[in-house]
Amino acid sequence: MSTDIAVIGGGVSGLAAAYELRQRGHRVLVLERQVRTGGNAVSERLGGFLMEHGPTTVNGASPTALAFSGALGLDGQRRDLGAGVRRRYLVRDGRLHGLSTHPLGLVAANYLSAAGRLRMAVETLVGRDRVGEEESVAQFCRRRFGAEFTSRVIEPLVGGLFAGDAERLSVNALFPRLVEMERRHGSITRAALVRRLKGGRMPGRVLFSWRDGVGSLPRALTGALGPAVRTGVTVRRIHRRGDGFGIDVGEEGVIDARAVLLATQPHVAAALLENLDVEAAEAAAAIDAPPLAVVFLGYDRGQIAHPLDGFGFLTPSVEGRSVSGVLFCSTLFQGRAPEAHVALAVYIGGARAPDLALRPTEELADLARRELADLVGARGAPVVVRVRQWPRGLPQYEIGHRQRVDRIAEAARRAPGLFVTGNYISGVSVSACLEQAIASAARIDGTLRPRSMPRVPAAAPEARNLV
Ligand SMILES: Cc1cc2nc3c(=O)[nH]c(=O)nc-3n(C[C@H](O)[C@H](O)[C@H](O)COP(=O)(O)OP(=O)(O)OC[C@H]3O[C@@H](n4cnc5c(N)ncnc54)[C@H](O)[C@@H]3O)c2cc1C
Structure with missing residues (x-):
């Protein structure tokens, strides 16, 4: 052949x-x-639920992704983020803090201490001493925005997006635009302001999926x-x-x-x-590519105390929790859970806790249930639970x-x-x-x-x- x-x-x-x-x-x-x-792109129907074993969202700012959707006749099935996605949550001191999706939401919110917000605000005054050298994401962000912003925002974000460790990931490889903004303007804040004054917008993320998922x-x-x-x-x-x-x-x-x-x-x-x-x-x-596990849980709406009015939540390592993040799947897209039910996906492992992702599936399901009980007030047994383990998760x-x-x-x-x-x-x-x-x-x-x-x-x- x-x-x-x-x-x-x-x-x-x-x-x-x-x-x-x-x-x-x-x-x-x-x-x-x-x-x-x-x-990785597997979507599975479980009764009226739709579980994403791998990717949940696609970047709608990518002309290539949109071109594929059109060329393959999938545009009629495209689904934008639900109207309920109003916030992103971060965990601090064992509870969820909602942040608006606006870039200034963080400066306005009291998720960070006053000192942490002040340190962020003086980013324009920080010199460019390391420009040209390769740095980790954490080194770069600590240098520009301070330690609290890095450990409380960047570290969980990088854990959620890349299942990675901000201390080891390269800012040059992952966020070359940030490095370029510093090189050209001496400050990320200044570069963003210049961009705005010129009528441009910060590269944003418009996310979408299809009716039957990314699969x-x-x-x-x-x-x-x-x-x-x-x-x-x-x-x-x-x-x-x-x-x-x-x-x-x-x-x-x-x-x-x-x-x-x-x-x-x-x-x-x-x-x-x-x-x-x-x-x-x-x-x-x-x-x-450290192991990663996804635990999908479906509940009756009445079993969850939290309004689930957002994207989901991320947990900084300093909180010492075993989950790195949770998506509110049924808020993200319509049709992910039957009427009067909700669906959540819990992410465990990655570079933060690679061994944990390979624990027996019952143990992972229990762990996810306990974390949801603690953080979003989930009560009783879920209607559906499914665990997917990826022995090789995302490349670092x-x-x-x-x-x-x-x-x-x-x-x-x-x-x-x-x-x-x-x-x-x-x-x-x-x-x-x-x-x-x-x-x-x-x-x-x-x-x-x-x-x-x-x-x-x-x-x-x-x-x-x-x-
Ligand atoms: C849990 C999880 C959540 C994610 N969430 C998102 C998200 O929300 N949004 C997003 O944009 N991205 C997300 N991603 C990332 C994205 O899904 C993956 O990076 C992408 O799907 C990888 O595609 P790929 O084809 O490069 O690799 P893979 O999907 O890994 O495909 C490689 C293929 O090669 C096959 N193969 C391996 N060895 C052989 C062999 N010897 N012979 C023949 N075939 C072989 C494998 O079976 C596999 O099918 C997520 C990934 C994971 C794991």
């Missing part, structure tokens, strides 16, 4: 790249280890790709064969391909790269990440025809994966396209600043 391009991994990244390559007129074959496609996206991509997707096929080894590659899929033999796109998790890419490009293999192996963009990604990208130069995409290259979000997939497809197209082949316009713009 042979193909032009073999895409290894049928998550959002692999499927989107394959779709784009097909649009550009190439023969592709997606090989997915599991019996279903989607990777709708890989489902639609899989449907559009038809027989070009093969599930239940584990790629064991890839080797050079003539000008192209031989892909060993076990008992089913070897598939020949002119080019290969690795769209797996970093540890799998590391193993598959080992005999193709040692340098890239070592760089991919150095990217950690730690200090040195950009150099590691450069070494992986150079594999395409050292081993022509070999390409790598995925959530550890230029952003973990679904939209970043889509943007990176388009960029990877464009590069493959540029390499394989014979001069005589007509150019087909790309489905969406090329990747820019993705995180």
Whole structure:
């Protein structure tokens, strides 16, 4: 069996790249280890509830995400955030503090002490002594905004968004815009004000999903790709064969391909790269993705004392709790729980407590129930509980990440025809994966396209600043 391009991994990244390559007129074959496609993006109906095992929201500010929704005929099923999402909560001293979603909400609220708010307010006076050096997110934020803001706001935010540790994650890799704002204007506050005066807005996050959840996206991509997707096929080894590659899929033999796109998790890419490009293999192996667990709970509305009038809540490490965050799923989007019921998703583990995420499922469910009883007044047994454990959660963009990604990208130069995409290259979000997939497809197209082949316009713009 042979193909032009073999895409290894049928998550959002692999499927989107394959779709784009097909649009550009190439023969592709997606090989997915599991019996279903989607990777992290799994949405499951449980009675009248809808559980997201992985991503819950998609960034609607991404033209690429919107273009995919339109091209796949999903626009009619798009769902914006519910009207009840009025606040984001943070835990302090064992109770929830609601903050408005406005950028100045934090300065106005008394979540931080007066000294902490004053320290934030004098950010414009802080010098630029570390500019040019790579720093952790926590170092950068402490230096600019103070220790309290960092431990009480940034640390839980980074824990919630990236399941990561702000002390180890690289601000340069995750938030290059902030670094650039400091470099150009000497202060983040000043840069934001300049932007406003010029009529611009801070890059905001407009979030959306689809009626049947984020899993709708890989489902639609899989449907559009038809027989070009093969599930239940584990790629064991890839080797050079003539000008192209031989892909060993076990008992089913070897598939020949002119080019290969690795769209797996970093540890799998590391193993598959080992005999193709040692340098890239070592760089991919150095990217950690600590375990993460999601506990989904459905309750009768009357069982929860809290109004659940927001996005959910995040817990700073200093609070010493075992959950890193909770989403109010049925407030976020309509149709996530039956009438007179609510749904919540509790996140446990990540870099903060990797071992906890792998505890027995009953223990995780109990832990989630106790935390909800304490923080949102959940009473009695939930109507539904489901635990999903990800032994490899989100890739950590730690200090040195950009150099590691450069070494992986150079594999395409050292081993022509070999390409790598995925959530550890230029952003973990679904939209970043889509943007990176388009960029990877464009590069493959540029390499394989014979001069005589007509150019087909790309489905969406090329990747820019993705995180
Ligand atoms: C709990 C959780 C919550 C999240 N929440 C959000 C959110 O709200 N919003 C957001 O934008 N993002 C979120 N994310 C991040 C986002 O979902 C992921 O980064 C993205 O879906 C990753 O897609 P991917 O295709 O790059 O990788 P994956 O989804 O990991 O796909 C890789 C695929 O490769 C396959 N594979 C592995 N080895 C082989 C092999 N040897 N042969 C063949 N196939 C193989 C795997 O089975 C898998 O299907 C979340 C992630 C998690 C885990």
